[in-house]
Amino acid sequence: xxASILNxxxxxxxxxxxxxxxxxxxxxxxxxxxxxxxIDTVSDSRDDIVKSLEYHLPESxxxxxxxxxxxxxxxxxxxxxxxxxxxxLQFHQPSYDNIKNLLxxxxxxxxxxxRQQAMLPDGxxxxxxxxxxxxxxWFNVNSKIVVSLPGVPFEMKYLMEAEVLPRLKKRVQSxxxxxxxxxxxGIPESYLQDILRDWESALAENTQLAYLPxxxxxxxxxxxxxxxxxxxxxxxxxxxxxxxxxxxxxxFGTDNETIEIVVGKMLANRGKTISVxxxxxxxxxxxxxxxxxxxxxxxxxx
Amino acid sequence: xxASILNxxxxxxxxxxxxxxxxxxxxxxxxxxxxxxxIDTVSDSRDDIVKSLEYHLPESxxxxxxxxxxxxxxxxxxxxxxxxxxxxLQFHQPSYDNIKNLLxxxxxxxxxxxRQQAMLPDGxxxxxxxxxxxxxxWFNVNSKIVVSLPGVPFEMKYLMEAEVLPRLKKRVQSxxxxxxxxxxxGIPESYLQDILRDWESALAENTQLAYLPxxxxxxxxxxxxxxxxxxxxxxxxxxxxxxxxxxxxxxFGTDNETIEIVVGKMLANRGKTISVxxxxxxxxxxxxxxxxxxxxxxxxxx
Numbered sequence: 316x317x318a319s320i321l322n323x324x325x326x327x328x329x330x331x332x333x334x335x336x337x338x339x340x341x342x343x344x345x346x347x348x349x350x351x352x353x354i355d356t357v358s359d360s361r362d363d364i365v366k367s368l369e370y371h372l373p374e375s376x377x378x379x380x381x382x383x384x385x386x387x388x389x390x391x392x393x394x395x396x397x398x399x400x401x402x403x404l405q406f407h408q409p410s411y412d413n414i415k416n417l418l419x420x421x422x423x424x425x426x427x428x429x430r431q432q433a434m435l436p437d438g439x440x441x442x443x444x445x446x447x448x449x450x451x452x453w454f455n456v457n458s459k460i461v462v463s464l465p466g467v468p469f470e471m472k473y474l475m476e477a478e479v480l481p482r483l484k485k486r487v488q489s490x491x492x493x494x495x496x497x498x499x500x501g502i503p504e505s506y507l508q509d510i511l512r513d514w515e516s517a518l519a520e521n522t523q524l525a526y527l528p529x530x531x532x533x534x535x536x537x538x539x540x541x542x543x544x545x546x547x548x549x550x551x552x553x554x555x556x557x558x559x560x561x562x563x564x565x566x567f568g569t570d571n572e573t574i575e576i577v578v579g580k581m582l583a584n585r586g587k588t589i590s591v592x593x594x595x596x597x598x599x600x601x602x603x604x605x606x607x608x609x610x611x612x613x614x615x616x617x
Numbered sequence: 618x619x620a621s622i623l624n625x626x627x628x629x630x631x632x633x634x635x636x637x638x639x640x641x642x643x644x645x646x647x648x649x650x651x652x653x654x655x656i657d658t659v660s661d662s663r664d665d666i667v668k669s670l671e672y673h674l675p676e677s678x679x680x681x682x683x684x685x686x687x688x689x690x691x692x693x694x695x696x697x698x699x700x701x702x703x704x705x706l707q708f709h710q711p712s713y714d715n716i717k718n719l720l721x722x723x724x725x726x727x728x729x730x731x732r733q734q735a736m737l738p739d740g741x742x743x744x745x746x747x748x749x750x751x752x753x754x755w756f757n758v759n760s761k762i763v764v765s766l767p768g769v770p771f772e773m774k775y776l777m778e779a780e781v782l783p784r785l786k787k788r789v790q791s792x793x794x795x796x797x798x799x800x801x802x803g804i805p806e807s808y809l810q811d812i813l814r815d816w817e818s819a820l821a822e823n824t825q826l827a828y829l830p831x832x833x834x835x836x837x838x839x840x841x842x843x844x845x846x847x848x849x850x851x852x853x854x855x856x857x858x859x860x861x862x863x864x865x866x867x868x869f870g871t872d873n874e875t876i877e878i879v880v881g882k883m884l885a886n887r888g889k890t891i892s893v894x895x896x897x898x899x900x901x902x903x904x905x906x907x908x909x910x911x912x913x914x915x916x917x918x919x
Contacts, residue, residue, distance in 0.1 A: 328653045330643030331829055331838070334636055337658075341632030351630045352665070356639075356656035363654070370672045527633055536633070597907025597916075598900035605899025614899075 382466030684768030
């Protein structure tokens with residue numbers, strides 16, 4: 316299943332806002348086995364939104380759209396999608412009740428502008444947004460799925476997790492995908508590639524290795540896809556033991572670990588504590604150390 | 618002048634990397650008066666790169682491409698562009714010398730793979746990359762500009778600043794664009810919009826107001842475009858004084874200022890100092906305070 320992500324918003328096109336919505340949605344889709352083919356950003360313009368859809372729909376089974384649903388920008392996304400799919404807006408009582416409640420809790424009267432947010436295309440599935448006034452919309456059109464979500468990150472994330480991902484999971488073929496990140500330090504990426512070349516070329520076809528370099532760290536990601544959960548899991552264990560044999564000292568952690576988490580674990584396991592004296596790092600070292608939950612057990616003072 | 622940004626890379630499509638290259642390039646282009654119409658991300662695939670170019674080129678005067686130039690991913694961007702524009706690869710001695718020098722400084726011999734990076738399309742302007750082994754490429758095709766840059770952020774930034782922006786500035790109509798950010802706190806975005814509605818609707822046509830909400834802060838951006846530098850500057854001063862009259866207490870800073878910078882300035886101006894005692898913030902407050910250059914003059918201890 317291929318997906319495209321379409322982010323609508325002028326603040327993304329002038330570079331004032333970094334598009335973290337796209338990477339969040341991409342990670343979520345990737346996590347359930349949906350391949351993200353393209354990520355596109357356009358302005359709040361009817362013409363640009365339509366052209367973008369025409370660019371994506373021939374090759375993607377699903378297009379996830381964010382943005383352009385706020386009351387201040389004339390709901391351009393909603394009107395454009397309704398027109399494009401030949402639908403009419405109709406009043407949606409549950410969405411109106413939600414808007415009224417949300418505003419009431421903030422001590423605000425419902426305005427005509429807010430009421431407009433409850434006018435929704437008659438052919439869409441409404442995705443109830445408990446976090447904000449703009450409902451999400453799910454369109455089934457010509458065997459494709461188009462989903463429209465608000466651009467506000469926490470509202471978008473709520474709707475992805477509560478409404479979009481559960482629906483999508485049912486449609487994705489139930490392949491097993493296992494992934495593990497191995498965090499290495501001490502070897503630059505190009506050397507690491509040389510060291511791992513033979514091992515990498517012997518990996519099975521259902522396995523992918525990705526190099527993800529960061530300052531001072533290269534993350535190696537192994538992804539294995541298969542029909543049988545147990546077989547995939549055993550394959551991952553095998554590759555892990557091979558990799559750890561090739562890089563006995565360079566792998567310092569896995570997945571979401573960080574240097575400060577790993578150091579914290581080592582301290583806790585050995586019953587040791589740490590103190591720091593900082594000058595030009597101005598508290599940053601102790602900030603890193605204490606950002607780990609439970610660090611008060613081994614962090615003494617500075 | 619319209620631009621599109623095309624970022625090539627699987628690490629962007631699976632969400633493991635946030636696309637900060639796009640926002641950097643967008644800010645730079647916006648800063649010289651080039652309007653960014655679209656930002657598109659595709660994989661290291663010939664077919665996807667060609668389709669993306671066909672999507673962008675009809676409406677953009679320039680397409681800035683990043684990624685797909687490293688020796689490990691078969692130079693797919695370079696080969697695709699050469700094919701698309703009917704060019705042949707030829708050996709480029711200055712690029713080869715640069716590659717040799719860079720690798721020599723790292724104590725590495727030039728491999729055949731590295732030598733391939735000096736094979737460049739015969740019709741492009743080579744943009745010398747002093748920061749890495751992949752040269753940038755500038756194509757003039759059918760009155761459009763296509764620029765291809767490495768995806769490594771510091772190499773891309775070097776080439777943008779040293780090679781791309783100076784060339785583009787010469788082609789952009791010499792309009793003046795002045796912008797100022799006003800940082801407000803204490804009023805949610807929707808209230809702020811209500812308060813500013815009358816003022817906003819009276820702004821001249823050459824003026825744009827953007828609301829950029831962040832946690833606890835709403836940034837207001839005024840952008841004014843015009844032919845006459847002095848007139849635009851006076852117009853900005855007028856709007857600033859009007860805005861400050863409407864929001865006498867809510868604007869705490871402008872442009873790149875932060876709360877810690879503003880607090881630091883207030884302390885320095887009054888000859889006051891500050892100490893903090895932190896527990897669960899674990900050094901983060903002092904980290905923020907000391908992240909401001911000169912803070913050792915007013916930050917005492919913790």
